[in-house]
Amino acid sequence: MNSFIPRIPLDAWIESGLAWLTTALSGVTRAISAFLGTGVRGMVDFLNWIPPWLLILIFAAGAWKVAGRKVGILSAVGLLFIWNVGLWGPTVSTISLVLIATAIAVGFGLPIGILGALNDTAHQVLRPVLDFMQTMPAFVYLIPAIPFFGLGAVSAIFSTVIFSIPPVIRLTTLGIRQINPELIEAADSFGSTTAQKLFKVQMPLAMPTIMAGVNQTIMLALSMVVIAAMIGAGGLGGEVWRAIQRLRPGQGFVAGIGVVIVAMILDRVTQKIGQVKRNIND
Amino acid sequence: MSDSTSAVAEPASSDGQEDRKVKISINGVYKIFGKSPEKARKMVEDGVSKDDVLSKTGNVIGVDNASFDIYEGEILVVMGLSGSGKSTLIRCVNRLIEPTFGTIDVDGVDITKLDADELRAVRRKKFGMVFQSFALLPHKTVRNNVEFGLEIQGVDQKKREEAADRALELVGLGGWGKYYPDNLSGGMKQRVGLARALAVDPDVLLMDEAFSALDPLIRSDMQDELISLQGKMQKTILFITHDLDEALKMGDRIVLMKDGKIEQIGTPENILSHPASEYVSRFVQNVDYTKVLTAADVMKKATPVAFVKDGPRVALRKMKESGLSGIFVVKQANWELVGHVTADRAVEAAKREDQWLDHITERDECATVAPDTPVRNIFPIVAENNNPVAVIDEEHKLKGIIVRGSVLGALSERGDNNDE
Numbered sequence: 040m041n042s043f044i045p046r047i048p049l050d051a052w053i054e055s056g057l058a059w060l061t062t063a064l065s066g067v068t069r070a071i072s073a074f075l076g077t078g079v080r081g082m083v084d085f086l087n088w089i090p091p092w093l094l095i096l097i098f099a100a101g102a103w104k105v106a107g108r109k110v111g112i113l114s115a116v117g118l119l120f121i122w123n124v125g126l127w128g129p130t131v132s133t134i135s136l137v138l139i140a141t142a143i144a145v146g147f148g149l150p151i152g153i154l155g156a157l158n159d160t161a162h163q164v165l166r167p168v169l170d171f172m173q174t175m176p177a178f179v180y181l182i183p184a185i186p187f188f189g190l191g192a193v194s195a196i197f198s199t200v201i202f203s204i205p206p207v208i209r210l211t212t213l214g215i216r217q218i219n220p221e222l223i224e225a226a227d228s229f230g231s232t233t234a235q236k237l238f239k240v241q242m243p244l245a246m247p248t249i250m251a252g253v254n255q256t257i258m259l260a261l262s263m264v265v266i267a268a269m270i271g272a273g274g275l276g277g278e279v280w281r282a283i284q285r286l287r288p289g290q291g292f293v294a295g296i297g298v299v300i301v302a303m304i305l306d307r308v309t310q311k312i313g314q315v316k317r318n319i320n321d
Numbered sequence: 322m323s324d325s326t327s328a329v330a331e332p333a334s335s336d337g338q339e340d341r342k343v344k345i346s347i348n349g350v351y352k353i354f355g356k357s358p359e360k361a362r363k364m365v366e367d368g369v370s371k372d373d374v375l376s377k378t379g380n381v382i383g384v385d386n387a388s389f390d391i392y393e394g395e396i397l398v399v400m401g402l403s404g405s406g407k408s409t410l411i412r413c414v415n416r417l418i419e420p421t422f423g424t425i426d427v428d429g430v431d432i433t434k435l436d437a438d439e440l441r442a443v444r445r446k447k448f449g450m451v452f453q454s455f456a457l458l459p460h461k462t463v464r465n466n467v468e469f470g471l472e473i474q475g476v477d478q479k480k481r482e483e484a485a486d487r488a489l490e491l492v493g494l495g496g497w498g499k500y501y502p503d504n505l506s507g508g509m510k511q512r513v514g515l516a517r518a519l520a521v522d523p524d525v526l527l528m529d530e531a532f533s534a535l536d537p538l539i540r541s542d543m544q545d546e547l548i549s550l551q552g553k554m555q556k557t558i559l560f561i562t563h564d565l566d567e568a569l570k571m572g573d574r575i576v577l578m579k580d581g582k583i584e585q586i587g588t589p590e591n592i593l594s595h596p597a598s599e600y601v602s603r604f605v606q607n608v609d610y611t612k613v614l615t616a617a618d619v620m621k622k623a624t625p626v627a628f629v630k631d632g633p634r635v636a637l638r639k640m641k642e643s644g645l646s647g648i649f650v651v652k653q654a655n656w657e658l659v660g661h662v663t664a665d666r667a668v669e670a671a672k673r674e675d676q677w678l679d680h681i682t683e684r685d686e687c688a689t690v691a692p693d694t695p696v697r698n699i700f701p702i703v704a705e706n707n708n709p710v711a712v713i714d715e716e717h718k719l720k721g722i723i724v725r726g727s728v729l730g731a732l733s734e735r736g737d738n739n740d741e
Contacts, residue, residue, distance in 0.1 A: 219454065219456070221452045221453070221454050221456040222456050222458065224412075224417050224450075224452065224456065225450065225452060225456040225469075226469075226473075227417055227444070228415055228417060228444060228448060228449075228450035228527070229444065229445065229449075229450075229469060229470040229473050229521065230441040230442070230443075230444035230445035230470075230473055230474070231441075231473050232441065235473055239458075239469075239472070239473075240458060243458070243460045244458070244459070244460065246460075
């Protein structure tokens with residue numbers, strides 16, 4: 040077969056394309072790099088400046104308030120354990136990366152998802168792109184991040200955003216599209232503008248679904264931030280990565296448990312935010 | 322009863338309908354779903370059936386050449402089974418669905434020609450819509466739901482809260498404003514839906530199967546309540562239903578639809594007594610006539626009557642000529658009912674040589690009903706009285722009489738018609 044059809048040099052095209060993009064966008068990427076780098080460092084420094092016991096108290100109290108006593112206690116115990124095994128610093132930087140990456144992913148994902156809900160053409164285009172993004176092995180996103188942003192936290196955030204944005208887009212679109220058509224008709228029949236319909240009817244009704252998307256995005260972001268340790272993201276993933284290189288299973292597991300604890304806290308808390316209470320508001 | 326009206330044409334209006342204002346005029350409206358509506362329309366005009374149009378062109382005929390007027394202040398019921406195009410038609414009226422062809426004039430303005438802004442203005446000003454599944458916003462309280470139309474219009478908080486509370490009061494839900502729709506039963510939810518539509522004080526209420534999702538008893542209550550509300554409000558109401566009993570109860574006039582086409586337009590009585598087609602007559606077969614027929618439909622002409630100036634002997638003579646054992650007494654000038662005289666009393670009076678009838682006229686024992694009293698409510702009255710029942714209007718004028726035989730006779734007559 041090789042003698043009949045020459046091999047398509049797709050890899051070479053992608054590389055030259057990326058190389059061109061890197062130089063063409065160097066101004067933009069450098070600005071993003073500087074901005075995000077400062078943001079991440081600022082947040083990590085700030086969280087580290089707060090004494091661990093106080094931060095644990097704040098997290099636990101927040102979790103209690105949002106998700107109930109059980110989750111509050113679980114958060115306190117889990118975070119105390121992390122502090123005890125000496126993983127406080129890496130945990131703080133992992134949480135910072137996850138929160139920043141999620142904020143960016145939701146910031147872009149929400150409007151894109153709304154576009155996909157309101158416009159059929161956008162919907163048709165988005166679907167295969169999102170399928171592609173979600174089936175591509177996560178590691179692959181790490182490679183182009185490096186020429187764009189260099190080794191470190193900014194590259195980690197970039198690849199994390201790409202990897203974790205599909206659920207929030209998908210579920211925003213789904214949440215809006217699955218609203219009972221009579222409700223949309225009701226909004227129209229009273230003479231709503233498109234914006235009134237979106238903000239007074241569609242977004243509020245889609246909110247539980249959208250929050251499920253945000254929850255998934257956070258979970259994906261956490262998993263990607265751990266993987267991004269390979270390109271110097273540090274944090275809990277960095278601890279795991281170091282344990283692999285030194286063949287220290289004990290250390291690796293302890294860091295892994297740290298990831299699980301962070302994941303459980305983020306999951307339980309964000310799940311609860313998605314559930315809206317509808318009762319008598321006395 | 323006039324028997325001269327033709328079945329399809331609207332009855333020549335004898336009750337002052339000619340001076341009623343047309344609120345909405347629907348002219349030649351088609352809704353054709355699909356890519357080649359022109360071709361599909363030509364085919365249906367040539368008499369090709371809906372199914373054949375679908376299989377040959379892939380176009381679905383939703384509404385097929387609908388034309389009728391809706392008068393100001395009337396309840397017009399569009400009735401048909403599912404797939405008859407009634408829900409599509411009501412949505413064409415406020416353009417939730419764009420009509421493919423035809424014009425719809427609301428207060429003389431063709432709304433099919435309006436641009437988006439103008440349409441929005443018309444929807445805000447003129448229409449209030451009530452939906453089958455209530456379509457309340459679950460994240461808003463009952464009061465906020467009722468306020469919705471005013472919120473959209475940018476009315477300020479205080480005013481719209483007042484309007485919402487007024488509307489809730491009107492539908493019997495005062496004090497429920499702070500609850501959420503999920504806390505309410507189906508019937509209450511639809512009251513909220515109705516209040517939401519009324520809060521914007523629209524000219525026209527569009528009610529799409531508004532009561533179809535409710536339990537029979539609650540449904541009947543809601544029907545009664547809407548009728549009594551309508552007595553106070555005098556809105557123009559376009560009411561969609563698949564239930565003939567509901568249509569007959571609610572409608573001043575009924576538009577019967579089948580397969581997107583209008584089969585018949587007329588008053589409930591007109592549709593029952595003169596079904597325009599095989600389809601309509603099959604449809605109306607199972608109707609409970611005691612609910613539909615009124616005193617006016619079953620009464621007999623009150624002849625002869627005695628006048629106050631008649632003496633007992635004249636009255637006796639009139640009774641004798643017609644083989645009656647009693648006679649109604651009216652004022653000669655305006656046929657205002659005075660009472661009833663039995664033959665026995667007339668004989669006594671004649672022996673006493675009375676000159677006038679008024680001494681022997683039974684005023685209190687004379688049973689009366691209004692012309693629009695349903696027959697089912699007349700049965701007990703007829704059963705309790707030996708004398709015939711008088712049918713009188715608001716001015717106490719004698720319109721006719723009801724004897725036992727005439728009620729049953731009228732009912733069995735209808736039954737015979739249906740078997741044809």
